Amino acid sequence: MTTNGEITNGPGLRARDCTHCPLRKIPAFREFCDEELDFVSRFKRGELTVAPGATVLTEGSNSPHLYTVLEGWGFRYKTLEDGSRQILNYVMPGDLVGLQSAVMNEMQHSVEALKPMTLCVFDRRELFDLYRSHPGLAFDVTWLAAREEQMLDENILSLGRRSARQRAAYLLCFLNDRRLQCGLSLGRDGALPLTQQHVADTLGFSLVHTNKTLKKLATDQLVKWTEDGCVILEPEKLADLADWQGLGDTPRPFI
Amino acid sequence: MTTNGEITNGPGLRARDCTHCPLRKIPAFREFCDEELDFVSRFKRGELTVAPGATVLTEGSNSPHLYTVLEGWGFRYKTLEDGSRQILNYVMPGDLVGLQSAVMNEMQHSVEALKPMTLCVFDRRELFDLYRSHPGLAFDVTWLAAREEQMLDENILSLGRRSARQRAAYLLCFLNDRRLQCGLSLGRDGALPLTQQHVADTLGFSLVHTNKTLKKLATDQLVKWTEDGCVILEPEKLADLADWQGLGDTPRPFI
DNA sequence: CGTCTTTTTGACCATTTTCAATCAGTGTGG
DNA sequence: CCACACTGATTGAAAATGGTCAAAAAGACG
Numbered sequence: 001m002t003t004n005g006e007i008t009n010g011p012g013l014r015a016r017d018c019t020h021c022p023l024r025k026i027p028a029f030r031e032f033c034d035e036e037l038d039f040v041s042r043f044k045r046g047e048l049t050v051a052p053g054a055t056v057l058t059e060g061s062n063s064p065h066l067y068t069v070l071e072g073w074g075f076r077y078k079t080l081e082d083g084s085r086q087i088l089n090y091v092m093p094g095d096l097v098g099l100q101s102a103v104m105n106e107m108q109h110s111v112e113a114l115k116p117m118t119l120c121v122f123d124r125r126e127l128f129d130l131y132r133s134h135p136g137l138a139f140d141v142t143w144l145a146a147r148e149e150q151m152l153d154e155n156i157l158s159l160g161r162r163s164a165r166q167r168a169a170y171l172l173c174f175l176n177d178r179r180l181q182c183g184l185s186l187g188r189d190g191a192l193p194l195t196q197q198h199v200a201d202t203l204g205f206s207l208v209h210t211n212k213t214l215k216k217l218a219t220d221q222l223v224k225w226t227e228d229g230c231v232i233l234e235p236e237k238l239a240d241l242a243d244w245q246g247l248g249d250t251p252r253p254f255i
Numbered sequence: 256m257t258t259n260g261e262i263t264n265g266p267g268l269r270a271r272d273c274t275h276c277p278l279r280k281i282p283a284f285r286e287f288c289d290e291e292l293d294f295v296s297r298f299k300r301g302e303l304t305v306a307p308g309a310t311v312l313t314e315g316s317n318s319p320h321l322y323t324v325l326e327g328w329g330f331r332y333k334t335l336e337d338g339s340r341q342i343l344n345y346v347m348p349g350d351l352v353g354l355q356s357a358v359m360n361e362m363q364h365s366v367e368a369l370k371p372m373t374l375c376v377f378d379r380r381e382l383f384d385l386y387r388s389h390p391g392l393a394f395d396v397t398w399l400a401a402r403e404e405q406m407l408d409e410n411i412l413s414l415g416r417r418s419a420r421q422r423a424a425y426l427l428c429f430l431n432d433r434r435l436q437c438g439l440s441l442g443r444d445g446a447l448p449l450t451q452q453h454v455a456d457t458l459g460f461s462l463v464h465t466n467k468t469l470k471k472l473a474t475d476q477l478v479k480w481t482e483d484g485c486v487i488l489e490p491e492k493l494a495d496l497a498d499w500q501g502l503g504d505t506p507r508p509f510i
Numbered sequence: 511c512g513t514c515t516t517t518t519t520g521a522c523c524a525t526t527t528t529c530a531a532t533c534a535g536t537g538t539g540g
Numbered sequence: 541c542c543a544c545a546c547t548g549a550t551t552g553a554a555a556a557t558g559g560t561c562a563a564a565a566a567g568a569c570g
Contacts, residue, residue, distance in 0.1 A: 076413045081498045086415040088408050095523065103394070103401040105505060109408055131390040131397075138393050139358070139386050145400035146358045151408040153343050153364055157333045159414035160341040160459030164558075204415030206559050211518060225517080227567070243336045250360060419525080450548065461527050466550060480549080482535075 016070075018044060021072070023094055023254055026183045030251040040255060043126060048119040050074070055128050056111040056119065057098055063107065066124045067097040070253050072117035073184060077201065078109045087202040089151055090175060092116075093182045094254040096144050102127050115193055115197055122255075140253035147252065154244075160244065164213045167203045170242035172223060176232045177247050191228035199230075273299060278325070278349055278509055280384065281438045285506040294389055295510060298381060303374045305329070311366040311374065312353055318362065321379045322352040323510050327372035328439060332456070333364045342457040344406055345369075345430060348437045349509040350485075351399050357382050370448055377510075395508035402507065410425050419468045422458045425497035427478060431487045432502050446483035454485075493508075 019042040023029050032040070048067065050056050056074060057063055063192045066106075069091050074090045088109060091097055101107045102124035131138040151174075158170050175192050178184075200210035222238055224231040232238065239246060273296040278284050287295070303322065305311050311320055311329060324346050331343045343364060346352055353407050357379035358364045385392040413425050433439075441447060455465035469485075472478045477493055479486040487493065494501060 014505060021413065024475050056469075074407075078408060080412065080416050084416045088411050099397075100401050100405060103398050103404070105503070108405050119373045121547075128390070128394060131386075131394050135383070135390065135393065135484065138390065138397070139383060142393070142397050143352075143358050145397060145404060149400060149404055150355060150359070150363050152404065152411065153331075153333060154379060156343050156410055157335065157341045159411060160457075161335050161339045197516080201415075207517095208519090209558050211516095212558095215518075228514095230455040248360070452548080462549095463528080463551085464526050467526095470550075482548095 012129060017041060017046065020231070021070075023182075026094075028181045028183075028249075028252060029094060030253050033136075036134060036137055039130070039137070043122050043255075045121045045123055048117075048121050050113040050117045050119070052113050052115055054113050056113060056117065057101070057107050057109075059107055059110045061101070061107050062105060063098055063101050064124055065098060066122045066127060067119040068122070069093050069095045069097060069120040070120050072113060072115045073179070074111055074113040074115075074117055075109070075198070076109045076201075077112050085201045086204065087198065089148070089155065090178070092178055092184050094252065095148075095255065096141070098124070099145060113117060114198070120150040137255060140255060143253050144255075158242075164205060164209065165216065166242045167205075168199065168210070168213050168217060169222070169238040170203055170244050171199065172217075172230060172232055172233045173238040173242065173244065174247075176235055191226050191231045193229040195229070198223075271302065272296060276325075278437075281349075282506060283436045283438075283504075284349060287389075291389060291392055294385070294392070296376050298385060299510075300376045300378055303372075303376050305368040305372045305374070307368050307370055309368050311368060311372065312356070312362050312364075314362055314365045315355070316362050317355050317360065318353055319379055321357040321377045321382060322374040323354060323377070324348050324350045325373040325375050326349070327368060327370045329366055329368040329370075329372055329455070330457075331364045331366050340456045341459065342453065344403070344410065347433055347439050349507065350403075351396065351510065353379070353482050354396070355398060369453070392510060395510060398508050399510075400503060413470070413497075419458070419460060419464065420471065421497045423454065423462075423465070423468050423472060424477070424493040425499050426454065426457055427472075427485060427487055428490050428493040428497065428499065428500075431490055436502060441483075446481050446486045448484040450484070451480075 018037055024031070025139075045065070047070065048056070048065075056067070059078060071093060073088045073090060073092045077085050078088060079085050091111065097111055097119060098107065100109075127141075130141075153176070154170075158167050162170060172192070175194075179192065196210050196214060197207055199214065200207045203210060205213070214223070214225065218225055220242075222234045224233055273292055279286070300320070302325065303311070303320075305327075310454075311322070314333060326348060328345060328347045330345045332340050333343060334340050346366065352366055352374060353362065385396075409425075409429070413422050416426060427447070430449075434441060435446065450463055451465050451469060453481075454469065455462045458465060460468070469478070469480065473480055477489045477496075479488055
């Protein structure tokens with residue numbers, strides 16, 4: 001459950017070249033100029049692969065690395081003394097992981113993989129070089145931080161003001177929209193590979209109450225629960241139910 | 256209630272020179288080098304003063320400005336279709352306001368003043384110049400964004416996993432610590448000038464339940480409610496109750 | 511076939527909301 | 541000075557929402 005992944009950068013397991021980065025093909029992401037691409041390639045130290053359920057980063061640690069998600073997905077969470085876990089947000093391809101520890105001193109949350117993840121590894125000590133030599137990329141890092149802030153704001157609105165049904169609806173179509181945007185491959189039927197425990201830990205509800213809420217959404221044919229996780233049947237109706245506007249469609253940067 | 260403030264930059268109402276910025280005297284803030292100070296001085300367009308209850312920025316708007324809080328305090332919030340309001344976080348001296356609209360396209364939340372506020376006004380179109388010419392300051396902007404993210408994470412943990420009593424305790428000592436750190440002047444007895452409605456809108460509770468929760472904290476001599484707002488009597492006991500570690504003490508940047 | 515994880519259900523209890531007043535303090539106009 | 545309106549704090553009672561406990565069902569897997 002808590003085994004860390006492995007950084008591959010040997011001659012045999014050569015990390016992918018940024019020129020052929022699969023994210024560059026996805027329309028939602030903005031293009032690099034050649035020079036930037038070149039810099040990021042040199043900035044990249046290797047790749048980290050993490051198995052489902054394994055920890056990418058731990059609260060309280062002081063990682064020397066900064067990551068970008070290349071494949072797979074995971075979640076950020078915090079735990080309270082009594083052991084209860086709160087999921088803060090999910091991370092998907094193109095998202096930065098570990099910016100807090102890179103900019104400030106230490107991680108205040110943990111990150112765990114939901115599906116097999118591949119992350120590009122950067123050395124956090126070189127982040128300042130990036131700021132010095134590539135203001136455009138530095139701006140992009142800030143852009144990503146501002147976007148994360150926006151998502152957290154929306155999550156707080158949800159936790160504070162939406163009913164159980166609305167909250168679940170919001171979460172599911174939010175995740176669905178995000179995974180569509182970043183071209184994330186999912187389970188067989190396009191299911192979000194979550195357990196109801198994950199949903200409960202995100203929404204701030206007990207597992208039992210979460211189950212009853214999801215069951216109602218399933219009875220109303222808005223979602224379906226399969227072995228692979230949650231299948232979204234009616235994204236528009238869910239968005240409507242939750243009073244949610246959807247993600248913006250401005251092309252987003254990534255590093 | 257929704258009247259905007261006024262930007263003062265005439266010869267009579269000359270905006271303060273950054274050299275004499277009162278924030279520079281506060282130990283929690285990091286020092287500028289001369290050249291940075293010089294740049295920020297030129298970057299600054301003027302000052303905005305806002306009366307309590309007035310709106311600084313509105314959700315959905317596309318402000319041409321980016322601000323730093325110089326004096327006073329306010330809060331960021333979002334509203335749902337049904338009119339319910341969720342306070343996302345509070346802004347105090349040294350905090351950036353409007354970064355989202357400066358970096359992305361439009362504000363996804365509103366900002367309102369709690370006490371008379373003064374904000375330094377910057378032109379958001381020049382933010383990229385800052386990134387180009389002053390990587391150190393650019394890094395500081397990212398630092399501030401990461402710090403906001405950290406605060407939001409903690410707030411989400413609170414909303415999702417803390418009991419009413421813990422949540423209230425957390426909020427009050429969080430605000431108390433922040434105002435001490437940034438040297439914010441408060442009401443007569445050092446009261447946080449909040450109404451219970453503000454607390455309710457932050458914690459995600461109804462006003463009635465918030466009142467009952469706060470009343471119990473008052474009965475236990477942990478806080479006191481006065482005409483000026485909330486006086487914190489036992490910050491340590493509150494932090495203990497909420498299982499909260501306090502703010503870090505690394506010197507923080509500001510622009 | 512047993513073991514494990516995850517979903518599902520029912521019964522009962524605790525928390526929180528809503529509704530409906532009341533109370534206390536402030537400020538205003540007469 | 542007092543009546544009046546207004547804002548914010550306080551209270552009680554009923555109703556709704558969500559949590560806890562305990563157990564069963566349903567798949568997944570070796």
